[in-house]
Amino acid sequence: MSVEFDYKKALQKIPHKPGIYQYFDSENKLIYVGKAKDLRNRVSSYFVNDRMLNAKTRVLVSKIRDVKFTIVDSEIEALLLENNLIKEHQPRYNVMLKDDKTYPSIVIKNESFPRIYGTRKIIRDGSKYYGPYASVTMMKTMLEMIKGLYPLRTCNLALTDPNIKAGKFRVCLEYQIGNCKGPCEGLQSRADYESSIADIKNILKGNTGAVLKHIRDQITEAANNMDFEQAHKLKFKLDKLENYQSKSTVVSTILHDIDVVSIASDPKYAFVNYLKVSNGSIVQTQTIELKKKLDESDRELLELAIAEFRNRFESDAKEIVVPFEVEIDDSNIKFTVPKLGDKKKLLELSQKNVLFFKKSKLEQYEKLNPELRTERVLTQMQKDLHLSSPPRHIECFDNSNFQGKYPVSAMVVFKDGKPSKKDYRHFNVRTVEGPNDFATMKEVIGRRYGRVIEEQQPLPDLIIVDGGKGQLSSAVEVLKQLDIYHKVPIIGIAKRLEEIYYPNDSVPLYIDKKSESLKIIQHLRDEAHRFGITHHRKRRDKGTLVTELELIEGIGPKTAESLLKYFKSVKKIKEATKEDLLEIVNLKQAQALLSYFGKGE
Template sequence: MNHPKGGFFIFAYMFDYKSALKNVPHKPGVYQYYDAVGELIYIGKAKDLRNRVASYFNNDNYKVNAKTKVLVSKIRSLTFTIVDTEIDAWLLENSLIKKHQPKYNVMLKDDKTYPWIVIKNEPFPRIFSTRRLIKDGSKYFGPYPSVSMMHHILDLIKDTYPLRTCNLALHQTNIKAGKFKVCLEYQIGNCKGPCEAYQSEESYNHYIEEIKDILSGKIGNVLKDLKAQVTDEASQLHFEEAHRLQSKYDLLERYQSKSTIVNSSITEVDVFSIASDDKISFVNYLKVMHGTIIQTQTIELKKKLDESDEELLSIAISEFRTKFQSTSKEIIVPFEMELEDENVKFTVPKQGEKKKLLELSQKNVLFFKKDKIDQYEKLNPEFRTDRLLALMQKDLRLNDLPRHIECFDNSNFQGDYPVSAIVVFKDAKPSKKDYRHFNVKTVEGPNDFATMEEAVYRRYKRLLEENEPLPQLIIIDGGKGQLSSAVKSLKTLGIYNKVAIIGIAKRLEELYYPGDQYPLYLDKKSETLRIIQQLRDEAHRFGITFHRKKRDQGTLKTELELIEGIGKTSAQNLLRHFKSVKKIREANEAELLQVINTKQTKSLLSFFQQKSSSQ
């Protein structure tokens, strides 16, 4: 097997976890699992290696976490690396994961190469953007996930400081030998001509030091010095120079006003927040120097073993601090972290400026999460379906994903023409071919509870008789009374414990559960509530449409029965054949004779002629 080697103390052996644990120490470190063919499949860190490795083979953990169960079943050997502190383990884990990319480790989706701003290690240093880091003594700032922000900063530097952009080797010997001539940049005022010694190296380097402060977030120091220079030049009546310095001051102050979001007393902190879904997590990072955000990025982590938010956040913290070369002694996080290090302080702010910073990071990560999920769902509609169903299962405390939902609604007109309607959603979408309506048979008068009881009973009695699948969720349009009536039918059929059922009351959109006197209130912007409302409204629409049709038919039938010779049966036959009174009115004698006799036909035609002439 190709196990990693280096300056650490490493053990390797064939898999026999009980024997193996005897050799694993109670020390911080990194452990690595290998499968039957020697492929590295997982890397983890631990404050206590033996306890952490043993936890994978604990029976309770083995049963609870299905993904971990798969991982454990593939382990055939392991190695471990002892380090001095938990933070060292943390950093080593991140390094090894990025190098080996094991199958069961969290996948960091961030394969972009971001640009840096470099101050070259050379006489009269040039400043420009680059994606290559060369170890030649140059100073690099970044990386910048936002290329537009980087160009904005470079434009600010260009507008504020007259620096050279040429590639000339401006050593003093070459300058003194007169090898160079000033170019157009000097003529238009963008450069002060160091190539012909029109600007001293000391003066040029003063600009460079100010720029380093700006790029490090110490813009307040630069402004303070500039203000003093403006005052000094003005006092000596050098008004032209004072005006130039004041313009420079104003430009930098405007830049600072757009960048500063907290009190400048917060000198150097890293801020992290996380937003998770079932399969993916997103982590936002803000690097703050002297009250100014100088770096920001959000990354995506694809879960592999149902990792907790704390595990994912620790991976992201290590990744960001390595990438951005952060040495901040304070890290602001949204919850307590188990990581301990005497050189780093983890803070969970409750109020004040640090709390505002955390909230800003959280806004960013939530926006990024929504944007990414929207993109996924456009490309993969099934992703949206799975996410919505998982969200509904969580919000409604269901045991199963509600892939099949049915919603009931009743309609009547002053107690007449009572009907019930059922609409069906499958995978969070209407399944109109499965919609049904019921003519109420056993209820007389306006009794909404009894109507609901009958509809629910008839619906699921038929499904059971036809061996059709039951829904995972039933929604009753109504409060406690309607819900209790529906529950009564489910109990009669013996399926009460097989199907989840809830009621939704219209007034405050509260959700009721059987046997629970207190309703559940979902956020008004909740996607779960929106789907429930869509179901309820669709059931109401479908029910009302059927109810109006039945009521209209009843009204028209009564009108037809007023015609001499047309009785109840004849009126029903006419409506059944022609579908509407309009078509009956437009029918000719031959067509009418197919349904009713000659005497009735003459009476009907006479009735419509009289009615037409009187209008």
């Protein structure tokens, strides 16, 4: 907390009212904008107990030299104002809104006989904008449909009544080929043109029901007047519009105007999806990305995104479907957390979209910077396994024996989620007779971490033992004897159902089968098993041969090992001459070997 900023004096001026607050640094630069139901309480929370703040927020607080505020009537107004200030000033410590300024929209120009076309530039001249559209193709498809239904002018002539009456203009090729009705020469009335514009506005809003009714009424009127040619043209319009409506995502005939939002986040980014539903159809959808600055919660980010979407799409829906409760106090808007029904299906659709968007975005970032994936996976493992820190250094143990003989244990090491093979270790078990996994685990854990303590090496961030509660309990017992039990977390993994066991907890943890955390744990377990089995086979094969040599009179275990080490195999021992054998053994032993292998003199 900075001593240069007298926050107590500043707080005296701040009321207990809803509004937005702005923090400025020593250069009077805006560094943070926030909203609050109670301005004084919210601002004071930054200064009263800095131990409750995370590291990034403490840095922000240290730079504050002034605070300003604006009172508003409701929290939704505070949201909108906060959103606009963030977009305009991009304060350093606020969530970074990635603005989709390059997305196209359809504009109905504020002019006499309005033109309709696609644009990426928003001009505040009274024109109406619809969109933005997620793709240019989608926008062009909409414009083509409108053009087929309603012939409109495409020229930029000043079609004022005086200019038209003065005969300043002549119809162009667009009129000749039927794409325009010639308002420039007064061949189309203003009322007829504006009727078409009204229908187009309804279509762009998703309100095709009103347009369909209007066209059906026109068909009936034309038929009653025996104007069958006009009725045929209108029927063509009706069919085209109904075909368009059938291709839109119809959710429910009883749902009208609602907004749907959902969020998916990770430690650095958040993604929020928006669905706009009008007359039972999804008419707009978009996903935005937010870059976190101060470890903002999903609730805070969702509230910010709601304000952004409602402003961007000029939504006036009276109901917003959300995945959890939000703290926006506005009597004109109903927030719904659905449990079942059509609204629940809508929310699930939105969540499906946002998760897909999140996955594709993170994959892009991770291709450019592989360290991002490492951080994400380790953070997810920390969360899934309930650890206090990301497990950057993991050691995993697995035991092997052959019919109770030649017991060995293997330790593999993963660093930053990847095998660190130079740190792998084998253990030839010394104190255990017979197939006793619990005793083997005790010996190996004791030898490994006794040496770590003796050599003052760093402890791992996580120990994994391949086995259930029994092996885990054996390992825990040794860690307690070494007085490091509370210094390093340890878990066991049972093979059958991939159950994760914790010390002193009989109920296992089941991690999502598709989780990257489980995949890394399985990789560790499989790698430990492979490494252990490879060493075990070598020792078993060597042990079998040594046992055979020991059957020869005068050949003991040490002599047998020396022979194998020198000759590499029993076959070469069989082929060896007396002179070759005397390089390793004495004359009596050499004669015993030659006799055993049928080469005696």
